[in-house]
Amino acid sequence: MKKTVARMLLLACILTMLVCESSSSAEYTDCTKCHVTKPYLKGKVLHPAVEMGCSVCHPDAHKKDTKNPLGLASDVPQLCFMCHDSKTFSDKVIHAPVAAGICTTCHSPHSSDNGKLLRSPVPKLCYTCHEKFDNKYVHAPVAAGMCLTCHTPHAGRNEALLLKPLKETCVQCHQQVLKEEHVIAGGHPLFLEHDPLRKGKEFTCISCHNPHASDSIRLFRYKVEGTNQSMLCNYCHKM
Numbered sequence: 001m002k003k004t005v006a007r008m009l010l011l012a013c014i015l016t017m018l019v020c021e022s023s024s025s026a027e028y029t030d031c032t033k034c035h036v037t038k039p040y041l042k043g044k045v046l047h048p049a050v051e052m053g054c055s056v057c058h059p060d061a062h063k064k065d066t067k068n069p070l071g072l073a074s075d076v077p078q079l080c081f082m083c084h085d086s087k088t089f090s091d092k093v094i095h096a097p098v099a100a101g102i103c104t105t106c107h108s109p110h111s112s113d114n115g116k117l118l119r120s121p122v123p124k125l126c127y128t129c130h131e132k133f134d135n136k137y138v139h140a141p142v143a144a145g146m147c148l149t150c151h152t153p154h155a156g157r158n159e160a161l162l163l164k165p166l167k168e169t170c171v172q173c174h175q176q177v178l179k180e181e182h183v184i185a186g187g188h189p190l191f192l193e194h195d196p197l198r199k200g201k202e203f204t205c206i207s208c209h210n211p212h213a214s215d216s217i218r219l220f221r222y223k224v225e226g227t228n229q230s231m232l233c234n235y236c237h238k239m
């Protein structure tokens, strides 16, 4: 008699465990049943990966003792590289947060109200880490927040993450500078191997101008009082 009770108890136990186990996994299969109303899924732009199902990235969600936090398939950025070519993010010059693999500081993995799943729009995004260019004179494209007309956010082969070499960066909008005499009769030399004031840098437009902003007229890189332009010349030429 005692034996039968014990057996029945054991059976009941096993049955309960089985029922609980199966009901719990079934309860969690339809992720959107509970998560769809969450703010991280309600942005205007939905990551196409989310449409493939939450489990591509969270195969172990709601399971105990998972390998990675949040039941993720792997850590970021390896998770992103399952679908995005990692080569795009490695080149001669790599943006520090990209090199550090912290993709989700700039991008939401789920959805966003901003294009490209950005956490905030450019240039606000950039200014979360970089000081705002708020000198007296701000270069028009910088004031307009067009950082990405000159820079790539990830990686590239040009210095300062420029989309094009410096020689081409400025003249794409200022072609007249190459056609007319610049600064002096006959035209000041514009592209040389050495900038006398910046060791290891070429002499280019930004040897005299700051690409972003300045407290001096004409975006001069060095301090010039009022409109006294010869002050600029004196930094390199003793006249």
Ligand code: HEC
Pocket: 027, 028, 029, 030, 031, 032, 033, 034, 035, 038, 054, 055, 058, 061, 062, 070, 071
């Ligand atoms: C029965 C409702 C329900 C279902 C179905 C469900 N979840 Fe959850 N999930 C929750 C609740 C509640 C939390 C805790 C609060 C929160 O973060 O929203 C949570 C938390 C999470 C978390 C964060 C876990 C943590 O450690 O903080 C992830 C990731 C997650 N769910 C993914 C999923 C995925 C993927 C699915 C589908 C396979 C799923 N959930 C199905 C209710 C559910």
Ligand code: HEC
Pocket: 031, 032, 035, 040, 041, 047, 049, 050, 053, 054, 055, 056, 057, 058, 070, 072, 076, 079, 104, 109, 110
């Ligand atoms: C492209 C991969 C990917 C997909 C697809 C994905 N997630 Fe996530 N999820 C992540 C990453 C990465 C994090 C960690 C967030 C971070 O690093 O800021 C995360 C975090 C979470 C969290 C924790 C709360 C938060 O916002 O940080 C929940 C809950 C969650 N995901 C639920 C879901 C659900 C539900 C789905 C499907 C509707 C889903 N995820 C689809 C990658 C993904």
Ligand code: HEC
Pocket: 045, 047, 048, 049, 052, 056, 057, 076, 079, 080, 081, 082, 083, 084, 103, 104, 107, 108, 109, 115, 116, 117
């Ligand atoms: C399961 C596959 C998959 C994973 C994993 C994945 N993505 Fe995507 N992602 C896509 C697809 C598909 C697209 C749309 C096509 C494209 O742009 O390559 C996309 C597009 C994007 C876009 C552009 C969105 C737009 O509006 O143009 C960004 C940004 C992005 N993913 C970031 C990430 C980040 C960050 C991670 C890692 C946290 C990640 N992705 C992981 C599949 C994935």
Ligand code: HEC
Pocket: 077, 080, 081, 084, 089, 095, 097, 098, 101, 102, 103, 104, 105, 106, 107, 116, 118, 122, 148, 153, 154
């Ligand atoms: C410093 C912020 C920042 C970081 C960190 C970052 N991104 Fe981006 N990402 C951007 C911006 C800004 C764009 C929009 C580019 C554009 O509109 O031209 C973008 C665009 C994208 C796109 C859309 C395709 C494209 O190239 O325009 C994908 C996919 C993407 N990022 C994935 C990633 C992945 C994966 C990582 C981590 C290895 C990452 N990003 C890290 C800022 C960042």
Ligand code: HEC
Pocket: 093, 094, 095, 096, 097, 105, 106, 122, 123, 125, 126, 127, 128, 129, 130, 147, 148, 151, 152, 153, 159, 160, 161
């Ligand atoms: C999460 C923080 C973070 C965000 C967001 C961020 N940056 Fe950066 N960026 C850095 C760090 C760190 C460095 C390296 C140190 C430095 O030069 O200040 C860097 C360096 C740079 C450099 C110089 C690279 C070189 O090798 O000379 C440029 C250009 C740049 N960032 C542009 C941008 C632009 C444009 C955006 C917005 C799309 C942006 N950053 C957003 C952190 C960030």
Ligand code: HEC
Pocket: 123, 126, 127, 130, 141, 142, 145, 146, 147, 148, 149, 150, 151, 160, 162, 166, 169, 206, 211, 212
């Ligand atoms: C007209 C092209 C142009 C635009 C627009 C532009 N930059 Fe730059 N940026 C440059 C050039 C050129 C350099 C290299 C400067 C140097 O070597 O002295 C640079 C360098 C940088 C650096 C490296 C540190 C420094 O100050 O030299 C950061 C950070 C940076 N830019 C951020 C930004 C952000 C953020 C925006 C948008 C608000 C932006 N840039 C818009 C051309 C541009």
Ligand code: HEC
Pocket: 137, 139, 140, 141, 149, 150, 169, 170, 171, 172, 173, 174, 205, 206, 209, 210, 211, 217, 218, 219
């Ligand atoms: C996307 C287009 C664009 C690019 C690229 C660009 N500029 Fe400009 N720049 C402008 C506009 C627009 C103005 C304002 C109108 C004007 O004076 O032509 C301006 C004005 C200037 C001025 C005059 C500022 C003043 O206060 O009189 C200088 C100097 C200048 N840019 C230098 C540069 C340098 C150096 C570069 C390369 C690092 C560069 N620009 C790249 C669009 C651009």
Ligand code: HEC
Pocket: 170, 171, 174, 177, 178, 182, 183, 188, 189, 190, 204, 205, 206, 207, 208, 209, 218, 229, 232
């Ligand atoms: C040797 C220093 C020097 C170099 C190098 C230089 N500039 Fe200038 N730039 C000046 C001075 C000085 C002025 C003011 C001229 C005036 O107001 O008469 C000026 C004025 C300008 C202006 C506003 C007035 C105008 O002519 O439209 C622009 C735009 C400009 N430069 C762009 C460039 C670009 C683009 C390059 C590279 C191709 C460049 N500068 C190289 C010194 C320089």
Ligand code: HEC
Pocket: 183, 184, 188, 189, 192, 194, 195, 196, 197, 203, 207, 208, 229, 230, 232, 233, 234, 235, 236, 237
């Ligand atoms: C950032 C440094 C720098 C600044 C600022 C600068 N120059 Fe120059 N300049 C040079 C270099 C480098 C050369 C070429 C090598 C040399 O002759 O010293 C040069 C050459 C010249 C030449 C000789 C041109 C030739 O064809 O041989 C004249 C004239 C000249 N600069 C005038 C000026 C005037 C005027 C200004 C101010 C509006 C000025 N420079 C500002 C660096 C500069």
